Amino acid sequence: MGVVRKTKSVKLILEAVENSNQALSVVELVKRFENNMNKTTVYRILERLEEEKVLHSFTGQNGLKWVAKYQDYFSSEKTHIHPHFQCQNCGKSECLAINIPIPNVPDYHIDSANLILSGHCSSCMS
Amino acid sequence: MGVVRKTKSVKLILEAVENSNQALSVVELVKRFENNMNKTTVYRILERLEEEKVLHSFTGQNGLKWVAKYQDYFSSEKTHIHPHFQCQNCGKSECLAINIPIPNVPDYHIDSANLILSGHCSSCMS
DNA sequence: TTCTTTTTGCAATAGTGTTGCAAATATAAA
DNA sequence: TTTATATTTGCAACACTATTGCAAAAAGAA
Numbered sequence: 001m002g003v004v005r006k007t008k009s010v011k012l013i014l015e016a017v018e019n020s021n022q023a024l025s026v027v028e029l030v031k032r033f034e035n036n037m038n039k040t041t042v043y044r045i046l047e048r049l050e051e052e053k054v055l056h057s058f059t060g061q062n063g064l065k066w067v068a069k070y071q072d073y074f075s076s077e078k079t080h081i082h083p084h085f086q087c088q089n090c091g092k093s094e095c096l097a098i099n100i101p102i103p104n105v106p107d108y109h110i111d112s113a114n115l116i117l118s119g120h121c122s123s124c125m126s
Numbered sequence: 127m128g129v130v131r132k133t134k135s136v137k138l139i140l141e142a143v144e145n146s147n148q149a150l151s152v153v154e155l156v157k158r159f160e161n162n163m164n165k166t167t168v169y170r171i172l173e174r175l176e177e178e179k180v181l182h183s184f185t186g187q188n189g190l191k192w193v194a195k196y197q198d199y200f201s202s203e204k205t206h207i208h209p210h211f212q213c214q215n216c217g218k219s220e221c222l223a224i225n226i227p228i229p230n231v232p233d234y235h236i237d238s239a240n241l242i243l244s245g246h247c248s249s250c251m252s
Numbered sequence: 253t254t255c256t257t258t259t260t261g262c263a264a265t266a267g268t269g270t271t272g273c274a275a276a277t278a279t280a281a282a
Numbered sequence: 283t284t285t286a287t288a289t290t291t292g293c294a295a296c297a298c299t300a301t302t303g304c305a306a307a308a309a310g311a312a
Contacts, residue, residue: 003288003289004289005277005278005288005289005290006278007277007290007291009291010290026269027267030268037291038291039268039269040270040271040291040293041291041292043268043270045290048290059185059188059189061185063185063189063190063191063268063299063300064189064268065189065269083229085234098229098231100229103209103222103243105211105224105243107247107248108211108246108247109251110243110245111214111244111245111246112243112244113243113244114187114244115240115241116239116241117228117231117234117236117238117239118238119234119235119236119237119238120234120237125235129257129258129310131258131259131308131310133260133308135260152300153298156299163260164260164262165299165300166260166300166301169299169300169301170259174259189299191300
């Protein structure tokens with residue numbers, strides 16, 4: 001249960017995720033590997049790798065799915081999250097290495113949080 | 127330019143938004159008014175009302191669009207945002223009346239932020 | 253009422269993501 | 283190495299949200 005076999009497709013995706021300091025748009029990954037594997041396969045591999053905590057995913061500003069490699073220090077505390085930044089100009093997205101406390105809300109039990117910051121990255125600032 | 131005419135459809139949507147303390151799922155609105163207007167019309171009216179700052183919209187945890195009435199105190203400061211809460215059990219969503227500072231990130235210019243908190247509302251806590 | 257602009261419905265379309273199933277592949281066991 | 287089993291893949295079809303173009307309808311100003 002939960003076994004991830006090291007197929008060619010898995011290796012390709014793994015390589016892409018691990019060699020990137022940025023977050024990767026799933027749409028982008030599907031396009032990048034359209035000659036190597038079916039889009040269904042991309043989605044399914046990402047799903048498995050997320051279960052294995054090799055990567056984590058989040059929903060971007062526009063509602064699209066992004067993934068990024070799992071980094072331990074990001075998740076050390078369950079009371080904090082790291083935000084994701086999305087550049088409105090070049091579209092790049094990345095995990096920010098800062099810890100944001102999940103706000104405490106009376107009468108609510110918070111399980112997870114997703115903070116997306118949109119703006120301009122250093123390369124795209126005029 | 128930017129005139130919003132008070133058509134029957136506009137009135138219905140306005141009424142729905144203003145009488146609700148919760149955020150409204152756009153999918154939900156399309157269903158609710160399927161006998162009154164076309165789904166295209168729902169999207170277009172919401173777009174206009176957002177431009178007029180009658181409401182604001184955000185992307186929920188699942189990537190779907192939600193709207194809620196615009197409330198002045200939510201946006202008094204440009205350095206802060208209010209989070210949106212989404213119940214994983216009953217699906218309800220609402221604006222939380224708390225102010226979260228938008229984190230300051232060196233080398234990035236942040237224009238907007240979207241914080242979604244997921245969990246269980248008071249009615250759905252066991 | 254007439255004229256102009258805005259709004260709407262409709263049908264088609266784009267795009268992301270999912271499902272079922274049979275065939276192919278990886279891995280463990282013999 | 284071969285065999286057996288469980289996992290993975292491709293494919294095609296589909297579900298669903300959201301958008302577009304255009305002609306007809308409606309709103310509001312003159």
